[in-house]
Amino acid sequence: MSERRGFDEILRSRDFVVTFELVPGRSTRTRHYRHIIRFAEEVASKGLFDALSITDNAGGHPALAPEALGRELRRMGHHPIIHFSCKDKNRNMIESDLLALDREGLHTLLVLTGDYPRYGYRGRAKPVFDLDSVSLLRMVSEMRRGFRLSPEVPGGGVELPPIPFFPGCVVNPFKWSEAETLLQYWKLVRKVRAGARFVITQVGFCVRKFQELLFFLREEGLRIPVLAGILVLDIRLARILHRGVVPGITISTELLREVEKESQDPDRGREAALDRAAKLMAICRGLGFQGVHICGAPLDVEAAHELLERSREYLPRWQEFLPQFRDHPRGAFFLYEEDRETGLNRPRRMPLTPKTRRGILYPFMELAHRVFFSSRSPLFPYLRRWADKLAHSALEKYFLHLEYALKKVLFDCQECGDCVLPQMAYLCPQSQCAKFLLNGPCGGSRDGWCEVYPGKRRCVYVRIYERLKPEKRPYYLRDLELPPRDWALFRTSSWLNFYQGKTPRSTEPPEG
Structure with missing residues (x-):
């Protein structure tokens, strides 16, 4: 047996x-x-x-x-x-x-x-x-x-x-x-x-x-x-x-x-x-x-x-x-x-705590994403044609440096080339989670702090929950399952990859 x-x-x-x-x-x-x-x-x-x-x-x-x-x-x-x-x-x-x-x-x-x-x-x-x-x-x-x-x-x-x-x-x-x-x-x-x-x-x-x-x-x-x-x-x-x-x-x-x-x-x-x-x-x-x-x-x-x-x-x-x-x-x-x-x-069920105050960065980033990186955006067909022309051209490497310079400042970007920021309330799990987890937190956090950096770094998923709560969206995390990172895309442009259909993960922001 x-x-x-x-x-x-x-x-x-x-x-x-x-x-x-x-x-x-x-x-x-x-x-x-x-x-x-x-x-x-x-x-x-x-x-x-x-x-x-x-x-x-x-x-x-x-x-x-x-x-x-x-x-x-x-x-x-x-x-x-x-x-x-x-x-x-x-x-x-x-x-x-x-x-x-x-x-x-x-x-x-x-x-x-x-x-x-x-x-x-x-x-x-x-x-x-x-x-x-x-x-x-x-x-x-x-x-x-x-x-x-x-x-x-x-x-x-x-x-x-x-x-x-x-x-x-x-x-x-x-x-x-x-x-x-x-x-x-x-x-x-x-x-x-x-x-x-x-x-x-x-x-x-x-x-x-x-x-x-x-x-x-x-x-x-x-x-x-x-x-x-x-x-x-x-x-x-x-x-x-x-x-x-x-x-x-x-x-x-x-x-x-x-x-x-x-x-x-x-x-x-x-x-x-x-x-x-x-x-x-x-x-x-x-x-x-x-x-x-x-x-x-x-x-x-x-x-x-x-x-x-x-x-x-x-x-x-x-x-x-x-x-x-x-x-x-x-x-x-x-x-x-x-x-x-x-x-x-x-x-x-016990009632949940009142919604936290709405931050400034999350609504701004979500708006920018819906305009430039959503297949439902009216700009999407034009941006896709532009990305096809830019890819493999002499300008591609300069565009790549520009993208990651901006995202490094805003998100401490790790240059995955397969970005999950929209699903994570614009908090990068590759830089903010010590274990690089994509499908929810480990069991080691304590009082909201990361097990690896207690008292120094808060668990990124707690922060994601708090960002989504004022938008009435944290429950979407219950059903979200992301595939593992594709290392073939490392240090390539996630923006160009999105428009060229190379990213297997959905880049649409979560619905309420």
């Missing part, structure tokens, strides 16, 4: 699924790796978990490639879930890695953007992010159906056999502002449409946010298995998360103080950490999640067994524990009204 059928069948046939996350280190020649192997062997013999997942350079640090460990887990009888990120590979290397995973029979993927690269050999590694999670899911979906190679490529004009990948995606519901919350959920809609077959959430300790995600999916009519991320929170992790070192995960000072107090116990808080995780597992099952994804837990079979048994014991009383999981900042945004009796949500 293939990995795809295995995990797919598990999700369809079982009431509640439990997966466990493994984080390999930088070498197979260490005690940590041997510990992972022993743990996996014991788990396989006892049948504790439905699947084991393997991270892909978690935290942006180099580590053992997940397929190496996945190969060993598969031999033990596990259903490995391979974390597959966009951060370190261009699209050609991504395709090669996917073909290698197919050869190894590793078909269950957790597709994600990935953490920004940090420490590497002799300095920080170059961030790649040639694809984002939406375009990567779209690529995997096409491979599931069978790639048709372009006649222009070597060996092209043929259709490759379908590959039975079973891709999932991630979502971070633990966002505390209106813009970040809606942007996360809208991106999830695009991920599901692009081919995600299951969802795993980021970890957190706010039950209203867990339930909020389920309400949103139901409201959107998206029937897809969702696993709640459950963190076994010890004092070491609590201090790291409170400092904001791990993108996308936050805990309050109150929760940190609670864990610090627990760490004074003779077992250094082990019992309390397992108990907290077991209660949250029971709550998530009670809320209607199809499973949980356990993170940060010790590689201890006895502790794992205790965690699972205790969560089953707590299940009939899950509502009693709700008051213990309200970890969110003061003034946090919630998409649905609070049910004061239960501390959960009512399925009724």
Whole structure:
């Protein structure tokens, strides 16, 4: 049985699924790796978990490639879930890695953007992010159906056999502002449409946010298995998360103080950490999640067994524990009204904040775009003929310098030649997003700040949302899906490319 059928069948046939996350280190020649192997062997013999997942350079640090460990887990009888990120590979290397995973029979993927690269050999590694999670899911979906190679490529004009990948995606519901919350959920809609077959959430300790995600999916009519991320929170992790070192995960000072107090116990808080995780597992099952994804837990079979048994014991009383999981900042945004009796949500939308003040640049740029760069403009036929004459003439290079000098000043242009400014409220994601993302933000922003430049650069998608809100247009981001950048157009004129029909992406401004 293939990995795809295995995990797919598990999700369809079982009431509640439990997966466990493994984080390999930088070498197979260490005690940590041997510990992972022993743990996996014991788990396989006892049948504790439905699947084991393997991270892909978690935290942006180099580590053992997940397929190496996945190969060993598969031999033990596990259903490995391979974390597959966009951060370190261009699209050609991504395709090669996917073909290698197919050869190894590793078909269950957790597709994600990935953490920004940090420490590497002799300095920080170059961030790649040639694809984002939406375009990567779209690529995997096409491979599931069978790639048709372009006649222009070597060996092209043929259709490759379908590959039975079973891709999932991630979502971070633990966002505390209106813009970040809606942007996360809208991106999830695009991920599901692009081919995600299951969802795993980021970890957190706010039950209203867990339930909020389920309400949103139901409201959107998206029937897809969702696993709640459950963190076994010890004092070491609590201090790291409170400092904001791990993108996308936050805990309050109150929760940190609670864990610090627990760490004074003779077992250094082990019992309390397992108990907290077991209660949250029971709550998530009670809320209607199809499973949980356990993170940060010790590689201890006895502790794992205790965690699972205790969560089953707590299940009939899950509502009693709700008051213990309200970890969110003061003034946090919630998409649905609070049910004061239960501390959960009512399925009724909260009103959004008043529209922000309309800026000057956006309406001006939109007007200029509609006049000069819209196929609906009366000037379009004349400008197209003019562009055809200018292209490949002696004046083309001077026109190119003029275009990019102007756009560099206005937008910090990166000379893509395939411009998406009109879709992005005239904010360039190639210069304003550290990960160059085209289909919505990553899950790492915090309080509206970019995960890579906290306190220095605001998330470009939050800024896009704020620009579009006075125009009553932010909801168009929910359905927008842009193809990846075409590097064949790099350092060519995006204006001439538009008129000559070389840009595959629509350049029409969004409608209200």
